[in-house]
Amino acid sequence: MEGITVQRPHARTASACSAALLLAALTACGGSAEADTESPTAPEGVTVQAGSATSAHVMWERASDNEGITGYDVYREGKKILSVPATKLMTDIDGLTASTAYTFTVRARDAAENLSAPSASVPVTTPAAAPADEEPPTGPTKLRGTADGGRTVTLSWGGSTDDVGVTSYDVYQEDQRIHSVPGTRTTARLTGLRPGTVYTFTVRARDAADRSSPDSNALDLTTRSTAGAPASTAPTGLRTETTARGEESLVDLSWDQPDTGGTIPAYQLFLNGGLTTTIVWGGTPPTGRATYRLTLTDPPGTRYSVKIRPKLPDGTWGDFSAQRTVVLPG
Known part of the structure; x- marks a missing residue:
């Protein structure tokens, strides 16, 4: 009986070692002991700007996930209307109706198709149609700005005029629209930039008929380098x-x-x-x-x-x- 009593712990130890070896082998071969069941965090900082009588511009801040975000889903009145890749933190929504209230939310998605909780709901009302709006706005003037750090810049400009009214200002970086603000604002704060990098910005005004103005003057801003980073080699x-x-x-x-x-x-x-x-x-x-x-x-x-x-x-x-x-x- 004593021999059997002594052997039982060794048998359990051998089984535990076999399980550990199996887990190590699975990990070495690219296997996963556990599936990704953790959902991303909900996107924060969601804003919605009516770009015209029939369009809106939705923006949000980057969400986080234990494995990584693969995309974002945009919802209108709780119904998904489009998906964008993880590299995009903004999108335009077209085909809306003038003088109509809408509510938008955003959810993050990971590679295992786990969805975050919905972001806070953000309302927006499109302006009335302006059929008599025949002219595009004038271009914004005197674009200027400062680099507030390694990842943030602040821009400001002189306002545009339009025969009916300016509904929004769009900020462009290398001919890609990256930000929008209401037509009542002539400043914008941009985040998520790379340290020690030169950026070129322009701004265009947009009216309710979705006509854009000419570009403002181009503005070059270089974000601050991080400590110990090599000097810029940009011309x-x-x-x-x-x-x-x-x-x-x-x-x-x-x-x-x-x-x-x-x-x-x-x-x-x-x-x-x-x-x-x-x-x-x-x-x-x-x-x-x-x-x-x-x-x-x-x-x-x-x-x-x-x-x-x-x-x-x-x-x-x-x-x-x-x-x-x-x-x-x-």
Whole structure:
């Protein structure tokens, strides 16, 4: 009997060790001992702005999850109307009715399709239709701003005018709308930016007929770097000048080269976010301010965004310059 009594604990220990080995093997092979059953947190900071008589702009703050957010679902009156990827924290809702009250909520979603609780409900009422609104607003003026830290900037501008009324102002970064505020406001605070990064902002006014104004002046702001971060390698002072030559358009670029501790042998030039050409100097690379002429054959009025980045002495590509917008001349 004593031998049996002694062996039983060893049998239980062997079983426990086998279970531990099995769990370790599953983990090593990519298995998961437990499914993801934890829901994300509910999005906070939801705001809704009526962009026109038939549209609204919904924005929210990033939610969190133990595994990671994969998307957000937007609801109107409790019914899901669209989904967006996790990289987006805003969306436009079209097809609304003028002079109508709506309520919106947002829910976060993870890879296991767990949904967060709904955000707080946010009401909005679309303005009355303005069939007599024939003119777009004037462009905002004197856009200015400050970098409040590594991830936040504050913008302000001079108000626009419209034959009926301005309903909202839209903030653009590299030709992508990233924020909207009511037409009664001429300031915006932008968060979630990257430290030590140059951003180019413009603002457009919008009226109840959903017509947008021309761009404001472009504003370059660089967020503060984090402690110990390497210095920026972005070219600065990028300027553009366009002229027509027959059926061609000439775009002359000039910029101040960054201090990289060595010679910059080449630059990459991007149009509308895509790599267009690599600028390689035919002889000795210039020092100080550099220039380059780009020839385009697109029709007059074609709009392009332009930015560049340097090839560093170690062979890697550096930071992007601020972006410039050019419109080809007629």
